[in-house]
Every structure is written in structure tokens, then in C-alpha cells.
Amino acid sequence: MPSMASNNADHTAKINNPNGPKADFMARRQAIEKHRKALPIAVVEKRLLEEVRNNDVLIIVGETGSGKTTQLPQYLFYGGFCRNGGVIGITQPRRVAAVTVAKRVAEECGVTLGQKVGYAIRFDDATSASTRIKYMTDGLLLREALLDPYLSKYSVIVVDEAHERTVHTDVLLGLLKTVQKTRSQGVNKNVHNRTIEAENGIQLEKENVVESTGIMKHNQGKNLSPLKLIIMSASLDAKIFSDYFGGARAVHVQGRQYPVDVLYTHQPETDYVDATLITIFQIHLEEGPGDILVFLTGQEEIESIERLIQERLPKLPESKCKLLVIPIFASLPSEKQMKVFMPPPSGFRKVILATNIAETSVTIPGIRYVIDPGMVKVRTYDASTGIEPLIIVKTSKAQALQRSGRAGREGPGKCYRLYPENEFYKLKASTTPEIKRCNLANVILQLKALGVDDILGFDFIEEPDRMAIIKSMELLFLLGALTDGSKLSDPVGHQMARLPLDPIYSKALVVANQFNCLEEMLIIVALLSVESIYYAPREKLEESRTVLRSFSSLEGDHLTLLKIYRASDEFLEKSKLVGSPDKAEKKLRKWCKQNFINSRSLKHARDIHSQIRRNVEQMGLCVTSCGDDTLQMRRCLAASFFLNAALKQPDGTYRALSSGLAVQIHPSSVLFRMKPECIIFNELVRTNQNYVRNVSTIDYLWLPELAPQFYALLE
Numbered sequence: 043m044p045s046m047a048s049n050n051a052d053h054t055a056k057i058n059n060p061n062g063p064k065a066d067f068m069a070r071r072q073a074i075e076k077h078r079k080a081l082p083i084a085v086v087e088k089r090l091l092e093e094v095r096n097n098d099v100l101i102i103v104g105e106t107g108s109g110k111t112t113q114l115p116q117y118l119f120y121g122g123f124c125r126n127g128g129v130i131g132i133t134q135p136r137r138v139a140a141v142t143v144a145k146r147v148a149e150e151c152g153v154t155l156g157q158k159v160g161y162a163i164r165f166d167d168a169t170s171a172s173t174r175i176k177y178m179t180d181g182l183l184l185r186e187a188l189l190d191p192y193l194s195k196y197s198v199i200v201v202d203e204a205h206e207r208t209v210h211t212d213v214l215l216g217l218l219k220t221v222q223k224t225r226s227q228g229v230n231k232n233v234h235n236r237t238i239e240a241e242n243g244i245q246l247e248k249e250n251v252v253e254s255t256g257i258m259k260h261n262q263g264k265n266l267s268p269l270k271l272i273i274m275s276a277s278l279d280a281k282i283f284s285d286y287f288g289g290a291r292a293v294h295v296q297g298r299q300y301p302v303d304v305l306y307t308h309q310p311e312t313d314y315v316d317a318t319l320i321t322i323f324q325i326h327l328e329e330g331p332g333d334i335l336v337f338l339t340g341q342e343e344i345e346s347i348e349r350l351i352q353e354r355l356p357k358l359p360e361s362k363c364k365l366l367v368i369p370i371f372a373s374l375p376s377e378k379q380m381k382v383f384m385p386p387p388s389g390f391r392k393v394i395l396a397t398n399i400a401e402t403s404v405t406i407p408g409i410r411y412v413i414d415p416g417m418v419k420v421r422t423y424d425a426s427t428g429i430e431p432l433i434i435v436k437t438s439k440a441q442a443l444q445r446s447g448r449a450g451r452e453g454p455g456k457c458y459r460l461y462p463e464n465e466f467y468k469l470k471a472s473t474t475p476e477i478k479r480c481n482l483a484n485v486i487l488q489l490k491a492l493g494v495d496d497i498l499g500f501d502f503i504e505e506p507d508r509m510a511i512i513k514s515m516e517l518l519f520l521l522g523a524l525t526d527g528s529k530l531s532d533p534v535g536h537q538m539a540r541l542p543l544d545p546i547y548s549k550a551l552v553v554a555n556q557f558n559c560l561e562e563m564l565i566i567v568a569l570l571s572v573e574s575i576y577y578a579p580r581e582k583l584e585e586s587r588t589v590l591r592s593f594s595s596l597e598g599d600h601l602t603l604l605k606i607y608r609a610s611d612e613f614l615e616k617s618k619l620v621g622s623p624d625k626a627e628k629k630l631r632k633w634c635k636q637n638f639i640n641s642r643s644l645k646h647a648r649d650i651h652s653q654i655r656r657n658v659e660q661m662g663l664c665v666t667s668c669g670d671d672t673l674q675m676r677r678c679l680a681a682s683f684f685l686n687a688a689l690k691q692p693d694g695t696y697r698a699l700s701s702g703l704a705v706q707i708h709p710s711s712v713l714f715r716m717k718p719e720c721i722i723f724n725e726l727v728r729t730n731q732n733y734v735r736n737v738s739t740i741d742y743l744w745l746p747e748l749a750p751q752f753y754a755l756l757e
């Protein structure tokens with residue numbers, strides 16, 4: 043039976059070579075070289091280098107798959123841009139792209155990953171002193187700027203996939219604009235003991251910064267070279283970026299490697315999940331070899347389609363090959379995410395069910411067919427209520443182009459858009475920048491930590507809503523992160539800025555330290571940071587409720603979550619005593635299934651837990667436990683989440699105290715039937731009703747006692 047894996051030219055080199063592994067290696071290198079030379083960007087290599095030499099800021103727009111992400115950094119390296127030890131930094135909006143592209147480029151350069159070519163993402167640094175081409179997330183580069191405000195080790199920074207306009211990309215652009223200006227003026231010649239208020243309000247040369255960071259000390263008196271800045275994408279409105287950088291030059295790289303045939307439905311689909319399933323099976327039964335990539339909106343949808351495929355597969359007419367379904371979404375542990383990049387076993391066709399995590403930059407070997415239902419889940423923010431609902435909306439044209447661009451990377455491909463063609467033309471050209479639709483508390487915290495005092499005066503590429511800035515500042519003030527003078531408070535604000543969490547959760551950890559229940563809060567925050575850890579198939583709903591009752595705490599969902607986590611931890615530790623770690627993990631997955639727990643979400647929460655535990659320990663906080671004192675724990679929850687308190691009304695519904703919204707306890711909560719007088723909650727779900735999830739019961743009188751800064755204002 044022929045392998046359905048791919049028609050990848052590179053794969054051919056993997057076939058066992060009778061002349062041994064060395065010949066295999068040579069054949070693969072030759073295939074890679076041939077492939078590189080055939081990329082559309084290869085013919086403009088010299089011109090691009092000239093453009094970078096002549097322009098401090100360059101915008102590059104080129105078709106998906108033309109070779110921007112993998113090739114340009116190599117051209118720059120060989121073009122002499124690392125000559126004085128400078129590093130070429132390339133930012134990506136997503137971790138998975140940073141990792142996989144770095145791996146590919148290391149392979150193309152014939153070097154070990156982490157040497158000349160490396161990557162750095164949060165909690166995972168595969169770079170060394172010899173790294174010259176460094177892929178990283180945009181968020182990571184922002185964190186680097188906290189330690190090294192000049193980004194002094196970089197000679198070139200490439201902001202890739204800028205069209206995504208993540209909040210990190212937007213803030214980074216503002217920061218880079220200032221850093222570039224400062225570096226080109228060479229003001230750093232007399233770095234120490236001076237404070238220069240640069241444009242954007244960033245204090246680049248504060249004495250305390252110089253004193254407090256080794257990197258800055260190292261740079262004292264050193265003449266930093268100018269910084270080159272490149273902004274790249276396949277689907278970018280170059281004008282916005284060009285205007286922002288004072289009329290920066292934009293160049294277009296023409297041509298794509300392989301054609302992608304785009305197909306549309308005749309009619310709008312009423313049920314896109316069902317239409318997706320039908321399309322998967324149709325391709326599988328009727329089309330030639332090649333793997334399938336499907337874009338879905340989130341973990342729950344992916345898991346439900348995964349189940350439906352497995353259910354319907356046996357009923358299909360016999361096909362030449364079998365289907366191997368592999369999910370990929372952000373909260374999946376990274377070793378599981380990497381599975382999508384591996385070739386399937388012989389005789390299998392891969393179907394990858396992905397969120398928009400696989401939408402940009404990545405090349406998944408073997409993909410020939412893309413299914414795009416045209417929907418995406420986005421977080422929004424309502425500044426008037428402070429609510430951040432996740433909603434499912436239509437993609438933009440830019441996203442649709444990126445999605446189709448995941449096919450046609452190793453040969454001609456097909457993209458099935460599950461909507462009529464005229465709908466495509468009605469889509470928004472690009473996605474609304476995240477900064478215009480998100481809670482800005484985290485951004486403000488980071489900007490403050492960078493020394494930007496005047497947030498309203500910061501030169502954003504597109505201004506966020508003033509109201510959203512003010513509301514987010516208010517929130518930070520109420521959380522104690524800002525002083526009356528709007529400076530980062532000491533130590534709370536500084537501690538919060540160091541934690542890679544939503545500010546409310548960062549504050550909860552700081553508060554828990556004071557309540558002596560940091561051990562418990564670390565677990566709770568980790569569990570609140572993942573999608574639901576419960577998993578109950580519809581047909582087993584009653585059974586799951588009975589099983590889960592054994593973990594229920596009458597005091598609420600937070601303590602219930604804590605019990606589940608501890609029970610799973612105890613089970614895992616016991617299993618490790620009698621078997622290998624792998625076997626213990628396997629047993630834990632079985633335990634999860636029996637207890638209707640989503641083992642993927644639990645694993646993700648365990649990873650987050652160990653990461654944030656390391657963070658707080660590095661910050662010098664002491665991880666102590668309040669033991670069985672659940673009263674203390676609930677007081678700590680009230681002190682942490684006081685902004686999300688709600689009071690029972692005579693009709694049995696609740697009124698959220700900060701927004702005034704009428705809400706109800708979600709049926710999945712352990713408090714759904716009990717209906718206590720006063721609650722705090724962590725999530726608001728908007729369907730036809732406003733439901734609150736992750737709820738605990740508290741005493742109303744605790745609120746003015748533990749959060750007088752807010753409840754005194756309400757009086």
C-alpha cells in the first residue's frame with residue numbers, strides 16, 4: 043500500500059540509501075539546497091540585502107511560502123549583518139512557529155539547533171553564546187527589553203507575521219521605534235549616570251536600570267551599532283506600517299512556489315461542524331495522496347470533531363488508507379504539538395485538527411488539503427463592564443489567505459473554504475488589532491515596567507480606545523499594582539509584572555503569599571489558566587456527575603478543583619512508586635477517564651503549575667500551605683477576586699457588584715443548586731444568559747474588610 047504521507051520533495055531523501063547514512067545525509071542536504079534555490083525569494087536575495095543596507099526600516103510583503111521566514115535571516119547572516127557578533131532576532135506571534143522554523147533553518151544551515159540557529163520562547167531557551175539567528179515570540183522579546191532596554195545584542199530585528207497585530211507585536215513596534223532612534227543617534231556613548239527621556243516616554247538611560255542589570259553594565263560606554271528593523275508578512279497593509287515608520291520603504295516579493303486551488307461552497311453552510319466532517323471524508327475517499335489540515339475554533343470543538351470522526355470512520359466505504367487524527371491547539375503540551383510535524387505511519391493519511399495556532403508561518407510536512415470553515419474564536423473586551431467574553435467570529439481575508447497558504451508548500455494544494463465565494467469578498471481585510479479589543483491591564487503593566495509612564499502618550503501604531511486604557515489603569519490601581527502617582531508600586535506592582543499571568547491571577551499569588559496559602563493558590567491559578575478540566579460525554583452526563591460528586595466541596599468550585607488536582611497528584615505519585623514515569627502517566631490518563639477529567643487539560647495545568655511555582659520561588663516568595671483551613675482559603679479568594687463578587691437577589695439570580703450585570707451560576711458549578719448569598723467567580727460566559735463559572739461562596743462582610751479600596755468607593 044503506498045504511503046499517503048506526502049509528496050514532499052524533501053521526504054524522498056529519507057528513503058534508505060543503499061550507500062549508507064552518509065549518502066543519506068548528502069542526498070538530504072542536496073535536496074534542501076535545491077529546494078532553497080527554487081524558492082521565489084531566492085532570485086531577489088541580492089536586492090533584498092541592498093534594500094536592508096540602504097534602509098533602516100524595511101517592510102517586506104511576499105506570498106505565503108515564498109521563503110521570507112526561513113531564508114531572509116540566512117541571507118542577512120551571510121550578507122554580513124552578524125559581523126560584529128550581532129544577532130538577527132526574528133519574532134513570531136506563536137511559540138510553535140518559533141520552534142519549528144528554527145529547527146528547519148538549523149537543518150538548512152547544517153548546524154545543531156541552539157548553536158548558530160536557535161529559538162527562545164517562554165520557559166524554553168534553545169540558544170547559546172554562538173547563536174546568531176534567533177527565532178522567538180514577540181512576547182519574549184518584550185520581556186528581554188526589561189533587562190536590556192537597548193536590545194543591544196541585536197543588529198537586525200525582523201517582526202514576522204506583523205499582520206496578526208497581536209498586542210505584543212503592537213507594543214514591540216512602539217518600543218523598537220524608540221530603541222532604533224536612540225541607537226542611531228548614538229546617545230548611548232555616555233550611558234551611565236544619565237536619564238534621557240526618549241520619545242514614547244521610555245526612559246532608556248535611567249541610572250537605576252544601568253545599576254540593576256548586568257547587561258546594561260556591560261554596555262556602559264560601548265558604542266552600539268544602529269538597529270535594522272524589518273517588518274514582514276504575506277498579507278499586510280504595508281501603508282499602515284510605512285506611515286508609522288515615517289514613510290518606510292516597502293518591497294514586494296513576487297511569486298509563489300506552488301499553486302493552491304481555492305474551492306468554495308455553492309450555498310452558505312448552516313452547520314459548519316457537519317460540513318467540515320463531510321469535507322474531510324470526501325477528500326479522504328475521493329482525492330489523491332496528501333494530508334489534511336482543518337482550522338477549527340478551539341479545544342472543545344477539536345475534541346468533539348475528533349470523536350465524531352472516530353465514530354463515523356467505521357461506517358465509511360473501505361478506503362485505500364486509514365485516517366490518523368491529530369489535534370493541535372495552544373494549550374496542548376509542546377511534545378504533543380510536535381506530533382503534527384511527524385510523518386504518519388505507512389498507509390495512513392493525517393488529518394490535523396488545528397486552531398489558528400497553525401495559521402501563520404508554519405510548514406506542516408505532507409499537507410496538501412486545507413479545510414477552512416471561516417470561523418475563529420477571539421477574545422473581546424467590554425470596557426464598560428470589564429467583561430472579556432470569547433466569541434466566535436468570521437475570519438478576515440488576511441486570515442483566509444494565511445490558511446490557504448498552509449497548502450501548496452511542497453507541491454500544488456487545494457483549499458476548501460466552507461462558504462460561498464461572494465462571502466469571501468465581504469470579509470474584513472484584516473483582523474481587528476488585538477490592542478483594540480482586549481483588556482490592556484497586562485500591556486500597561488509591561489509598559490510601566492519598561493519605564494513608560496505616560497501610557498496615553500505612548501506612540502502606538504494604532505491608538506487603543508482611551509476608555510479601555512483608563513479602565514485598565516483603574517483595574518491595576520485597584521489591584522494595588524500602581525501607586526497614586528500611576529507608577530508601578532513596590533513591591534506588589536513589580537512582583538506582578540514579573541509573573542507571566544493575567545494581572546488578576548498574578549495578584550492572587552501575591553495575596554496568597556500574605557494569607558499563607560500560596561501552595562493552594564498556585565494550583566488554583568494553574569487550573570483556572572486552562573480550558574475546563576472536566577470531560578463529560580453527553581450520553582454519560584449523569585454518571586459523570588455522580589463520580590465527580592466525590593470531589594465536590596460545598597464551599598465552591600475552587601476548592602473542588604484543588605481536591606481534584608491533589609487526588610490526581612497523589613495517584614500519580616503512588617503510581618510512580620510501582621512503575622516507570624511513563625507507565626505512571628498512562629495510569630493517570632486512565633484515572634482521568636474513569637473520573638471524567640480531561641487528561642490533556644490536567645497535564646497542561648500541571649505544566650503551568652510547575653512553571654509559575656518556579657517563578658514565585660525565584661521572586662523569593664515562600665510557598666506555604668494553609669492546610670485544611672478552608673476558611674482562610676476562601677478569605678484569600680475573596681481578597682484576590684473581589685472585583686468579581688456577586689450578591690443573590692430575591693429572585694435567585696445574582697448581581698455582579700462591579701458591573702451591575704445580572705448573572706446566574708452556571709449549571710456546571712457545584713454551587714448551582716445551593717445558591718449562597720454572596721459569591722466570587724472567575725469567568726463570565728455569555729450565551730442567552732450571563733452565566734458565571736468557577737464560583738466560591740464568601741461572606742459579604744469580607745469584601746469591605748479585605749478590599750476597602752474598592753468597596754469603600756462603592757458605598
Ligand SMILES: Nc1ncnc2c1ncn2[C@@H]1O[C@H](COP(=O)(O)OP(=O)(O)OP(=O)(O)O)[C@@H](O)[C@H]1O
Pocket residue numbers: 052081104105106107108109110111112113142143146275276299402403404405407447450451452
Ligand atoms: N519545517 C519545514 N519542513 C519542510 N519544508 C519547509 C519547512 N519549513 C519551510 N519549508 C519550506 O520552505 C518554504 C518557505 O517557507 P517560509 O516559512 O520561509 O515561507 P514564508 O514566505 O515565510 O511563508 P509564510 O508567509 O506562510 O510564513 C515552504 O513553502 C516549504 O516548502
